[in-house]
Amino acid sequence: MSRPATLYHGGVIRPWADERTAEALLVRAGRVVATGALADLDTPGAARVNLDGAHLFPGFTDAHVHVWKVGQLRTTLLDLRETTSLDDLATQVATRHAALPEGAWLWGRGWNEARLGAAPTRDLLDRLAPARPVLLTRTCAHIHAVSTPALDRAGIGPDTVPPPGGEIDYPRGHLTETAYGLVYGAMPEPTQAQFEEWILAGLTYLQSLGFTAATDPAVDPPLYAAYRALDAAGRLPIRVNLLYIRRPDGGAATYPLPEKHHSARLRCDSVKFFLDGGLSGATAAVSEPFKETGTRGVLRFDPDELYELAREAHVAGFRIGAHAIGDVALTQLLDVYERLRREHPVGPRHRIEHFGLPDAGHLRRARKLDVIAVPQPVFLHELRANYDRYVPDALAGQVFPLRAMFDAGLTVAFSSDGPVVRELRPLAGLRAAVQGAYVPGQDVTLAQALGAYTRGGAAAHGDPDRGTIEPGRHADLTVIGGNLFDTDPHSWPDIPVRGGVPADAPEREAP
Ligand SMILES: [Zn+2]
Structure with a gap:
């Protein structure tokens, strides 16, 4: 007996997420059967779904979003992303302090000194929440403000030597990069049930925004x-x-390579490395000193050590997703990828997360190595003030040059990096990509941006079976309640979007 089919009609089907359209879509057992004219696809017994004029796209992927942290912020963490002054932050911390049991950690996230005027300090936190360990993570998650009791519990004193790749500013109570691990390790470890709750809260939220896939x-x-x-x-x-x-x-310490996992909904065959810090907090590894701080960021790996860890993963068939933002970090990473290609030519495709400050040479090398670029268009909107503040003039022309990534021929997958940003809606990302460039001339076309959320996202996921609405592919679908091709991008973020993944699509068809 054949499985039930579904016929989508009454709207605009966009099989390739561009100007091309079809009238109807037929899906069976979670897979696309065909797109075409309604009269040709009408099938007796098929369930009919009337799109009511909406536009049907291949499912959208957020290719880099910290799912559990998004969920944690939506449930248990103090969310400071909307705070616009230190007074406002103080009120929120004091309120949370009053509500927590004695001795419990107060954990918040989302402050940004470019919005507050200044960063929260140890003294401030000690005053607001006396005797309580407080950890307030900056919006980028690379810098953390802590109270004295938090430092005490982590065993950090004025003379503590920071771990490699980290910094401790004891007087201000600021921990940078790997030094965060000292405090995180002193906090009670979340239970598996808590992690599950946070993951589900994050994924449910992403689904409500129209996403059908995400990379954590x-x-x-x-x-x-x-x-x-x-x-x-x-x-x-x-x-x-x-x-x-x-x-x-x-x-x-290094975790051993994990057991690979590949089911219909969950895939784990990639490893992650952090080469440097972030641009918004001036910790990315750059060739010219940041304005304001005069520093050149943090490079977290010795190159030989990074190569060895990457080689072990690559040879075992793991894909690599490596965080590299500053131009110095990009050079270090591309050196590693190039050497892998030279010494072990057969292997999976690797990714570069963020790809913040590439020059033309970085882009050329990445193309040659078939690297997938995973930048975050929404950064251009939300973190612009930070770039103005820190990025040295000599590098200002290289800030997230999205257009140049496409022009170089790279596969590009868009993402939010939530909760680093507040805005996770895909159409806000689309808008930033088509009219939010930091560098003039670096806006992309709508079709390029849509491709990066669909085909690009599927490539970054490692899934050639998704990304367009073509026969045989998964019928992961995102429905957008308006025509992006003839509306002002300013109105996009408020257009309703919904997404769905078919429940009955087997990962691999039986032979
Ligand atoms: Zn991230």
């Missing part, structure tokens, strides 16, 4: 266990691709 780009062993438990129970609402971290913050 920093997964450690307890988080991986939570994902696998949810997958085994059939509870993952959208498809998830994991980048498994090798080197946790705060130590030189």
Whole structure:
């Protein structure tokens, strides 16, 4: 007996996420049968879905979003992303302090000194929440403000030597990069049930925004266990691709390569490395000193050590997703990828997360190596003030040059990096990509941007079976309630979007 079919009609089908359209779409058993004229696809017994004029796209992927942290911010963490002054932050911290049991950690996230006027300090936190360990993570997650009790519990004193790749500013109570691990390690470890709750909260939210897939780009062993438990129970609402971290913050210990996993909803065959910090907080590794700080950021790996860890993963068939933002970090990473290609020519495609300050040489090298670029268009909107403040003039012409990535022939996958940014809606990302360039002339076309959320996202996920609406492919679909091709981009973020992943699509068809 053949499985039930679904016929989509009454709207605009966009099989390739561009100007080309079709009248109807027929889906059976979670797979695309055909697109075409309604009269040709009308099938007796098929369930009919009237799109009511909406536009149907291949499913959207957020190729880099910290799913569990998004969920955590939506449930248990103090969300500071909307705070616009230190007074406002103080009120929120004091209120949360009053509500928490004695001795419990107060953990918040999302402050940005470019919006507050100044960063929160140890003294301030000690005053607001006396005797309480407080950890307030900056919006980028590369800098953390902590109270004295938090430092005490982590065993950090005025003379503590920071771990490699990290910095401790004891007087101000600021921990940078790997030094965060010292405090994180002193906090009570979340239970698996908590991780599961946060993952589900994050994925449910992403699904509500219209996404059908996401990459969680920093997964450690307890988080991986939570994902696998949810997958085994059939509870993952959208498809998830994991980048498994090798080197946790705060130590030189290395996690062994994980067991690979590939089911219909969950995939783990990638590892993650952090080469440097962020641009918005002036910790990315750059060739010219940042304005304001005069520093050149942090390079977290010795090159030989990075190559060895990458080689081990590459040879074992793992894909690599590596965080590299500054031009110095990009050079280090491309050197590693080039050497892998030279010494071990057969291997999977690798990714560069963020790709913040590439010059033409970086882009050429990346194209030659078939690297997938994973930048974040929304950064251009939300973090612009930080770029103005820190990025040295000599590098200002290289800030997230999205157009140049396409022109270089790279496969580009768009993402949000939420909760680094507040705005996770895909159409806000689209708008930033087509009219938010930091560097004049670097806006992309709507079709390029849509391709990066669909085909590009599927490529970054490692899934050639998605990304367009073509026969045989997964019928992961995103429905957009307006015509992006004839409306002002300013109105896009408010257009309703919804997404769906078919429940009955087997990962591989039986032979
Ligand atoms: Zn990230």
